[in-house]
Amino acid sequence: KAGVTQTPRYLIKTRGQQVTLSCSPISGHRSVSWYQQTPGQGLQFLFEYFSETQRNKGNFPGRFSGRQFSNSRSEMNVSTLELGDSALYLCASSPDRSYEQYFGPGTRLTVT
Amino acid sequence: KNEVEQSPQNLTAQEGEFITINCSYSVGISALHWLQQHPGGGIVSLFMLSSGKKKHGRLIATINIQEKHSSLHITASHPRDSAVYICAPAQGGSEKLVFGKGTKLTVNP
Numbered sequence: 001k002a003g004v005t006q007t008p009r010y011l012i013k014t015r016g017q018q019v020t021l022s023c024s025p026i027s028g029h030r031s032v033s034w035y036q037q038t039p040g041q042g043l044q045f046l047f048e049y050f051s052e053t054q055r056n057k058g059n060f061p062g063r064f065s066g067r068q069f070s071n072s073r074s075e076m077n078v079s080t081l082e083l084g085d086s087a088l089y090l091c092a093s094s095p096d097r098s099y100e101q102y103f104g105p106g107t108r109l110t111v112t
Numbered sequence: 113k114n115e116v117e118q119s120p121q122n123l124t125a126q127e128g129e130f131i132t133i134n135c136s137y138s139v140g141i142s143a144l145h146w147l148q149q150h151p152g153g154g155i156v157s158l159f160m161l162s163s164g165k166k167k168h169g170r171l172i173a174t175i176n177i178q179e180k181h182s183s184l185h186i187t188a189s190h191p192r193d194s195a196v197y198i199c200a201p202a203q204g205g206s207e208k209l210v211f212g213k214g215t216k217l218t219v220n221p
Contacts, residue, residue: 033209037153043198043211056208088153101145101209103155 001026004093004104012110018079021107025072025093031055032074033101034066037088046089049074050096078109086111115139118199118212125219131186133215135199138180142207146173146184147198149214155198158184189219 005024013019025032033056034046045058049068066076072093078085088108092101116137125131135144143162149155159166159173161182166173170189175182186193199212 035209042213043200043209045208045210048208056206058208090153090155092155100157100160102157103147106153106155108153 001028004091004102006089006091006104006107008107009105010108010110012112013081014112015081015083017081018077019081019109020075020077021089021091021109023074023076023091023093023104025074025091026102029093029095029102030072031094031096031099032068032072033092033094034074034076035090035092036060037090037106038084038086043090046076081111083111085109114213115210116199116201116212118197118215120215121213123215123217125189125217127190127219127221129189129219131189131193131217131219133184133197133199133217135182135184135201135212136180137182137199137201137210139201139210140204141177141180141201142204143202144175144182145200145202145209146182147200149196149198151195158197186217189217191219191221193217194219 007022031050033048037043048056068074088106090106092103094101146158170187172185196214198214200209
């Protein structure tokens with residue numbers, strides 16, 4: 001099976017702009033989770049989607065949002081970008097809770 | 113106090129040495145993940161365990177739910193084991209992962 005794919009892999013945006021990142025899970029996986037990794041805060045949970053429904057949400061402002069489509073592909077959106085949003089954004093898929101998560105390669109976002 | 117504490121933060125070893133990384137957590141959990149991250153960012157899940165012990169090749173993970181502690185052991189370490197190892201408990205009920213700051217392991221030939 002193909003692994004988790006994320007697009008784009010690298011992105012440079014300007015403060016105030018918005019960005020949309022995409023994640024395609026492993027075929028058959030219905031759960032997609034998103035994480036942010038920064039040098040200062042490390043890895044932090046953003047949100048989890050299962051069967052098109054947001055099941056969990058981390059402590060991030062409302063500028064961070066996401067959705068999941070019927071084919072389990074997921075997107076996350078960050079509006080009104082701030083310099084502090086520069087990070088590696090990772091998604092991970094799994095068949096459901098209590099299963100191992102499989103991580104994508106990440107999207108490295110730089111906000112200037 | 114962080115919900116997840118890993119030690120040591122940095123570890124340098126010689127090839128062949130036995131490595132232990134420790135993880136203590138304060139949250140109630142349903143399972144605990146050990147992750148490996150190589151330079152460049154890619155993360156691989158090494159183990160997911162909720163009790164006892166698991167072994168994959170030279171890697172062994174143990175967990176003591178009562179003591180809220182887990183360890184990752186690497187036997188006969190090799191330079192290709194050089195990476196950051198991250199402990200990530202899944203909070204009971206919500207299954208949200210919380211993360212340790214990671215242990216940077218360098219294995220010298």
